[in-house]
Amino acid sequence: MKIAIIGGTGDQGLGLALRFVKAGEDVIVGSRDIKKAETAVDLMKDILGSEDLPNLTAMTNQDAASNGDIIILTVPLQAQMVTLKSIKDNLKGEIFVDATSPLEGCLGGKPTRYVDLWEGSAAERSAEFLGDNAVVVSAFCNISASSLTTVDEDVECDCLVSGDDHEANLIVMELAEKISGVKSIECGALENARIVEKLTPLLINLNIRNKVKNAGIRISNI
């Protein structure tokens, strides 16, 4: 299964790519600019201490979307729509994981506040725009980039997964648990991303208040 990370050169995308490569998955790092994708791949090889990583490839976002079996979107909110428009025609009904957080900081405000989107959540925005071209699942938005890029430590955060297609949710949940320390929690239909995405600004708030970078959430008693 090839995992294509759209916007894979940002911290969140880079972190997810590192974790999946480390778990032996085939990963395509996508970027608007192929050179940026190649630079990110070089950086990841440095971090992982290996020049020989045949399961890690750099591509443009369009080629990544065309070649991935599962697509993960990790761009900031202000880049979400323009990125979706640039890759929609490359998608053919694959699982499309939206990890966008609707942070006010993306609109010049505070990263500790959310903004309300017309569709209810960033993931529902992707689903509405992509239509039949993708099966959208919301996941990964609460897991801090800092946790992900600290590849030798467990990620102390559950992955809350929401989506209208249960089988797709299960595939994403299994993928998430390839990240050491992560437990996947299915939250039901995609509309639940309205709550899950809003947790991200709270965790950023707790990071700032406590001078840490990797506050996470765990669900207890289930």
Next chain:
Amino acid sequence: MKIAIIGGTGDQGLGLALRFVKAGEDVIVGSRDIKKAETAVDLMKDILGSEDLPNLTAMTNQDAASNGDIIILTVPLQAQMVTLKSIKDNLKGEIFVDATSPLEGCLGGKPTRYVDLWEGSAAERSAEFLGDNAVVVSAFCNISASSLTTVDEDVECDCLVSGDDHEANLIVMELAEKISGVKSIECGALENARIVEKLTPLLINLNIRNKVKNAGIRISNI
């Protein structure tokens, strides 16, 4: 310090009262109807296996508000405003803890969905209405009634505390940690209740999906 629980005969209020009485605090159980408050006190004595609990008293909501040093509101959303109106004149600037969850279920919808309130959150609604009569703090809304009433077991849930008065937050945080198993997390200004309150329908959703009654949230790495 006398803790007055307004709407103390519902599951959440009863559970908090049980835990605070067990911790040796003075607790006033308030209800619109003094007989209901007395019945709740009798039930609590049964649950705690003791007839002799001088630190547990039944009162009307108005008398509870007048006599409490710290007031906790535990009513469903549809009863919030009418209850606030009934006790506003009994308050003289005390710490007022709002534990209301803005569940769609309170308006005939699903308990797994939130409703947006004009003020941003139920706690901000209390603050706007009570004005100088109270120092409002948001807390306890995520802790399940089932966890609280199972008094022999630790509550596996953090208490996320938001409020504009840091000293008041600290008092509420200390109080919350009298509940065995609870860790208090300060989330900053009262506006953060907008996120924290929305977690409750997600936890109810996870309870339903997993056939449990006490799903909770823990913040990791801080």
